[in-house]
Amino acid sequence: MIEFNEGYHTYYVYIITNKYRSTYYIGVTNNLKVRLTQHIENIIIGKKTFAVKYQLQYLVHYEKFTWIQQAITREKELKGWRREKKLELIRANNSTFEFLNEQFTAVPPL
DSSP, X not given: OOOOOOOOOOEEEEEEEOTTSOOEEXXXXXXXXXXXXXXXXXXXXXXXXXXXXXXXXXXXXXXXESSHHHHHHHHHHHHTSOHHHHHHHHHHHOTTOOOOGGGTOSSOOO
């Protein structure tokens, strides 16, 4: 049997919202700091994406994984949930629904 124990990776499943907390986007990335910055930059340049259309740039939830397969599985699971279940998840870990961007990036949301 071959085992691959070398290296350490971190992947994130994250949920971002707009300033009104009315629309949500779930994504997966290996660098949350860079990805949050990209969401903000896409808004500035007016790129045509779902996140830009709804001004989604505020991090409200994230989960860390070591393996990309686990992160992708979790992302798909969360995307299949109804809105209320997603809100319960966010509230369970972030009861005040505060924006968590400062934990990962110095680039402030717009």
